[in-house]
Amino acid sequence: MKLYGRYLSPFVRRVAVSLNIMQTPFEQVVVAPFDEWEKAQSINPVVRIPALEIDNGEVIIDSTAILDHLDEVAGANSLLPQRGQPRREAMKLVATAVGAMEKTVSAVYEGRFHAPEKIEASWVERCENQALSALKALDVVASKTNGEGWLYGDKISQADISAVVALTFANIARPQMNASDQVPNLSKLAARLEATEAFQSTMP
């Protein structure tokens, strides 16, 4: 199995951490879509990462589709509840975390692709506030775990993985957001999980 992408991408990293937690061996193939258009395009027509090449040679694109496949294969060891209200609740937490990733990425791209005088500060501020709003919603959920449990259910789930990856990405890519200071409970969960091998081995 080959995972295409860089761990600085939170979408790639949440797949890598999930593979580690599922104890599924994989090879990382580093692809930087902004520097390697042709290589990235040959793997994913959208020219984005992540993509996952599975053992029969098929390539799955988009972290949500990749994780959906991994969960399907994992069956009872899936990182999300299989159906019904538990699945909807956990998926809502995951969507909140992924939303935080997307809005942090948008704030980063605005600075990366515009000359300083052309950066639209109100757009950057909106993106950062949306990312922080999402992280704070996860922090409220984390506050109920007493620093020990999980965001959903009684074992680690995709909600924990994506929430922690989203927070660490915000801290690295947008330190001026001061995200950690504003989400103390989620930060405790992040400190706990980032210390584990599954997360450590994917640190950007």
Ligand SMILES: N[C@@H](CCC(=O)N[C@@H](CS)C(=O)NCC(=O)O)C(=O)O
């Ligand atoms: N919805 C996609 C988002 C993937 C994404 O935006 N990846 C970024 C890296 S963080 C990328 O490849 N950006 C290159 C581009 O958009 O041109 C997913 O979940 O995989």
